[in-house]
Amino acid sequence: MALPKRIIKETERLVAEPVPGIQAIPHDDNLRYFDVSIHGPAQSPYEGGVFKLELFLPEDYPMTPPKIRFLTKIYHPNIDRLGRICLDVLKANWSPALQIRTILLSIQALLGAPNPDDPLANDVAQRWKEDEPGAIATAREWTQTHATP
Amino acid sequence: MRPLRLLAAEFPNLACEQLTATDKASSKPKKLHLKPSEGAADSHTEQPPLSPTSSQRLPTLPNNLTVAEERPAKRSHSSTSTHPHPTGDHETDEEVAFSPAYDALVENEPKGKMSEMSDDDFLSGGSDDDFMDESMDSDFEEEDGTQYLDDKDDKPQKKAYEVDFTVLTEGEIKKAQSDAIEESCAILALTPENAAVLLRHFKWNKDRMIEQYMDGSQKLLEEAGVDLTGSNKPELKTVPGFMCDICCEDEDGLQTFSLRCNHRYCADCYRHYLSQKIKEEGEAIRIQCPSDGCKVLVDPKSITMLAGVGVLSRYYELLNRTYVEDRENLRWCPAPNCEFVVDCPVSQKQLHEIVPTVFCTCGHHFCFGCGSNDHQPCPCGLVKKWLKKCEDDSETANWISANTKECPKCQSTIEKNGGCNHMTCRKCKHEFCWVCMGPWNEHGTSWYNCNRYEEKSGIDARDTQAKSRASLERYLHYYNRYANHEQSGKLDKDLYIKTEKKMTMLQSASGMSWIEVQYLDAASKVLQQCRQTLKWTYAFAFYLQRNHLTTIFEDNQKDLEMAVEALSELFEKPTDQLANIKVEMMDKTAYVSNRRVILLDTTAKGLQDGTWEFTVEF
C-alpha cells in the first residue's frame, strides 16, 4: 500500500529540519518504522545520555497515535521496565493534528520533568516520591551504565 | 403482623412429612471447598471433625430438589418465559382458576404497575356496602387460616417488597428524550439541537439546566457546546491554497470543514476522525475538534452532516445509552441482547431500606439497584458484602491458623480436633505439645497439661482459637445453606425443559389437556422463585443480630424451606402418580408461594421501618 502523503511529508521534514537533540530515521524496508534517539535534557539526571527508542506508525495513523517504546534501559517514574511510556498525548489526548515531531518533543520534555503522580513504573514512582535525591542518583547511574555511548 | 403459622392448620401433614431423597443422583448438594482435616490429627479425645455440611436442625437438605435457577436457561422474548410477567398475562386463567389455591398463587405474582389502584377504587364502592361489610366482618374473620384465601377478593395491594416500575422499549426511550427536548425548547426558547446539547450536558437534569441557563453563564454554554449565535449551519467549503494538516492533501477543490473555532481539516479526515471516535472509542457527546488542545465540541448537526450511515446509527445508539446511564431512574435490562429499559423510582440512597426487584418483559428479573439477579430479601449492600466474604478465603485462613499447625518434625499440616494437647503426628509419629510445640516427653509428669497452658498467653491463645472457630462455624452454617440452594439451582438449569417433558408425558398418560397440566409449570416456577429467595435469606440472616425478630425470621425461613422440600418432592414423583396428586400439588404450590410472600413482606417491612439490627454497616 502506498504511503500516505502525511507520512511522507512528516518524514521529509524530520530529515530536512531535525529537532535539536532528537533523531528519527525510517527503516528502508518499512517506512512506518523509525529508529529514534533522544538526548537527555540538560540539568536532568538523563543529561549526557543518548536514549534509543522505536516508533511505529499504525495503519490508521494519524487517527490513532504512533506506538513508541524506549529500547534503552531508563530509570524514570513514567516509563516502565519494558520501555512503555505513560504520556497523555499518546493516549486519550492524542489529536490527529499532532505529529511525530511534537510527540518526540513531549517525550524529551518528560525526561526533563518526571511526573511521579501519574506513574507507570510503580516502584520507581514510589521511590521518586519518598526519596527524590536517591531516585535521581539512580537515574543518573542508569544513564551512565546504559545510555552512554 | 401475620401469624407465622398461618396455614399450618390447613396442611396438617406438612410438618411431619418425611422428606426422602429421591433417585436424583445428579443433584448432590455442593460440598464445601474447605477441607479442614488434610493432615489429620491424633489427639486422644476423639471429637467429630468440624463438619459444616451436617446439620441436625435442618430437615433433609435438598438432595431431591430440582428447582431454582434465577432465570430460564435460554432467555428469549418468546412466550415460553418461565417467569411471572409484570403485566400479569395469565394465559390460562379461565381454565385453571377453579381452585382457590391457584387463585391465591396467581395473585402472588409481582405486579408491575400496582399504582394504578387509586383511592378512588376504594371510595367508589359506595356507602351502601358499608353496612353490609360491618355486619359480615365477624363472620369472615374467624381464623387466620383462611385469611390468604380471602385476600384474593381484595383489590391487588402492593406488598412491601414490591416496587413500581415500567419496562420501556427503545422507542419509548427515544420519545422520552424528544419530549424533554421539546419541553426545554419551549421554556428556554432554544433550538431543539441546542436544547438537546444542553440537556445532555446536564445529564438530563432539567431543573439544574434551566437554573444555570437562567444564570446565563456564557462560558458554561460554550463548554457544553451550545451555539447561541444560531449561525451554526454546518457546511463543507473549498478554500483556495488549503492544505489539510492531518493528511497533508492540498489539491484544488478539496472539501473542508471546520467548527466555529476555525480549525479546518479536509472532509475526509473529519469523517475518518468521527468514525474513530464514535465507532472505535464509543464517544458521542464529548467529541472535540481534532485540533490538539481545542475544546470545542463537535455538535450533533455537524456529526449528522459529516458521518456515514453506519457511524450515525452507532452515534444514535450511544446517545440512547448515555441517556439511560445518565438517569438514576433508568437501567438497561442486563440480560444478554435484551434491549428493554426499566424505569423505577428507587434511588441508590434508598437501597438500605428496599430491595427493588424488577421484571423485564424479556422474562429476566433482576435488582434495579445493582443490576444483579434478584436477591430479595437481602439488600444490595449486604449482597455485596456477602459475595466478597464468600470470595475471600480469609475465613478459611483464620480457621486454618487457629486450628492447624505444622508438625515440628516433618512439617505436615496437623489439625487439632480435640481438647488434648498431646499430639501425635500421623505421618512421622512425632509426639509433641500443641501449646508449646515442644516434644511431649519433655513435659514429664504434667500429663496433658503443659505448664505454659495455664499462663496468660496460653489462655489468650486458646480464646482466640475458640473465637475464630466459633465465627467460622457460624459462617459455614449460613454459607452451606446458601450454597446448597444455589447449587440445586445450577444443577437444574434444564428444569423448564424437564417440566415440559413431564407435562407432555402426563398428557398422554392421563388424557389431560395441555391446559389441565399447567399446574406442573406453576409448581416449577414457584419452586425456582423460592430457591432464589431462600438462598438469599441465608446471606441476610448471617448479618442479623440475634434477637427476637431474627428468631421470627428464621422460623419463617424454616417454614418456607420445609414447604419447598415438600413440594419439590411431589414434583419429582413418577409421571403415573402425578395426575392423582394434582390437587395436593396445587394446594402446596399455593402454600409455598404464600410462605414466600409472607417472608418477603415481613422482611421488607422491617427494612422500611429500620427494625432489623445488623452486625455490619452497609
Ligand SMILES: [Zn+2]
Ligand atoms: Zn478547534
Ligand SMILES: [Zn+2]
Ligand atoms: Zn485531510
Ligand SMILES: [Zn+2]
Ligand atoms: Zn430484559
Ligand SMILES: [Zn+2]
Ligand atoms: Zn441489588
Ligand SMILES: [Zn+2]
Ligand atoms: Zn510429623
Ligand SMILES: [Zn+2]
Ligand atoms: Zn507444652
